[in-house]
Amino acid sequence: MSLLLYNLFLFIYQIALQLAAFFNPKARLWVSGRKNWAESLKSAMGDKKTPLVWMHCASLGEFEQGRPLLEFIRSHYPNYRILVSFFSPSGYEIRKNYAGADIVCYLPLDGAKTAKKFIDLVQPDLVLWVRYEFWYHYLSQLRARNIPVLLISGLFRGTEPFFRWYGKLHRYMIRCFTMAFVQNSDSADQLAKIGYTTVIVSGDTRYDRVSAIAAQFEPLPAIEKFVTGHLVLVAGSTWPEDEEELDHFANTHPDIRFIIAPHEIGEAHLKEIENLFKSNIRYSKWVNTEPANHDLANPPNVLIIDNIGMLSRLYHYATIAYIGGGFGEDGLHNILEAAVYGVPVVHGPVYGKFPEAIALIEEGGSFAVDNALMLEEECTGLFKKGETYQKAAAAAAAFVQKRKGATATITRYIQANRLLTI
Incomplete structure (x- = not known):
């Protein structure tokens, strides 16, 4: 893709989002969140001249991927301020009050003047770019200013533009990184084919993140009351396609407890879920109902989670975890949050x-x-908790345990190259 086409894409993209904002809530948040961004950012930066680390994330998943590094920097380099930027409203709206960062903001849409102005205001000493979402003008500005930029948990496939005849612009962008930390050797091999060898195979920082979450587990009393004495299926980050695959199973097995944590918790979607599952109750109602008022004769067997932030702890209570996204084009969600607890995982066929x-x-x-x-x-076979179940549970726990360490690899590099100073 030429720079001219890239800039044309940015122009069309912005116009499309502004039009979509009239009827799409996410697009509306995307547009409104970037209004007067320069003034807001300047105010947030203040007059402080302290050094700063900037981490950019496309959305919430990438934030969780980069979070172990932020926590390391916060604890080992407290004199640095931390700025986290998001492209997606689903990341920003959930983490805009994240206490581990000094500033959380939307990343303005890429552009030559916009990127220059943003970096002039932020003046980062180190940039952490999590996994993907490459923006030409931002990366060009960082490269021109010799600001170190680390790609975190990168993942590359041969089908991507970097490795195609039309991918000159993408190949330039990858060379803007001081170092690319990639998840696997296949990614390193693909980059080597285009002559980019400034690569370290570090693994995926998500393994460190989910391990930390599990180690810091805090009980959920309302969930314990719902599941005690029953087999439990926790379905996390589900989409309508997933819920339609689950409803018959839940409706014909009242003795099993199903916890449905949908990816989208808008009222319309919650009502669709209630219509699918015969015997259900929302978490907000369950948690606010006195135990004495629970219907013990006909208890609900489906608990619908109508909030964000509980999912990683819900898997602790699962006999089996079902991970959403594998029956549609949205992409399989995080299977590691469940596997870390030693819980067998089930998902749809789209996971390649x-x-x-x-x-x-x-x-x-x-x-x-x-x-x-x-x-x-x-699931019926796994619920018998026979040899297959025991092997799957042990394999899931071991799978996460033996892949930890990506964060340590990256922090060693940062320290060895003095990218941050005490």
Whole structure:
């Protein structure tokens, strides 16, 4: 893609979002969140001249991926301020009050003048770019100013523009990184084919993140009351396609407890879920209902989570975890949050772009199903807690444990090259 086409894409993209903002809530947040961005950022920066680390994340998943590094920097380099930028409203709206950062903001849409102005205001000493979402003008500005930029948990496939005849612009962008920390050797091999060898195979920082979450687990009393004495299926980050695959199983097995944590918790979607599952209750109602008022004769067997932030702890209570996204084009969600607890994982058939999902299946910790019938058969077998279940549970726990350490690899590099100073 030429620079001219890239700039044309940015122009069309912005116009499209402004039009979509009239009827799409996410687009509305995207547009409104960037209004007067320069004034807001200047005010947030203040007059302080202290050094600063900037971490950019596309959305919430990338934030969690980069979070172990932020926590390390906060504890070891307290004299540095931290700025976190998001492209997506789903990341910014959930983490805009994140206490581990001094400033949390939207990243303005890329552009030559915009990127220059943003970096003039921020003046970062180190930039952490998490996983993907490459913006030409931002990266060009950082490179021109000799500001170190680290790619965190990068993942590359040969089908991407970097490795195509039309990918000159992308190949330039990858060379803007001081060092690329990639998840696997396949990514390093792909980059080597285009002559980029400033690469370290570090693994994925998500393994460190989910391990830290599990180690800091805090009980959820309301969940314990719901699941005690029952087999439990926790379905996390579900989309309508996932919920439709699950409803028959839940409706015909009242003795099993199902916890549905949808990816989208808008009222319209919550009502759709309530219509699918016969015996249900929302978490907000369950947690605010006195135990004496619970219907013990006909208790609900489906708990619908209508908030954000609990999912990583919910998997602690699962007998089996179902991970959403594998029955549609949205992409499989984080399987590691469940596997870290030693919970067998089940998901849909679309997972080929997720190396951790492929590897966990190969090691026996998870199972892919093609339809509702396969889903019920797989889960029914696992719920017997026989040899297959025990092996899958052990494989899931070991899978995460042996892949930890990406954060340590990156922090050693930062320290050895004095990218940050005490």
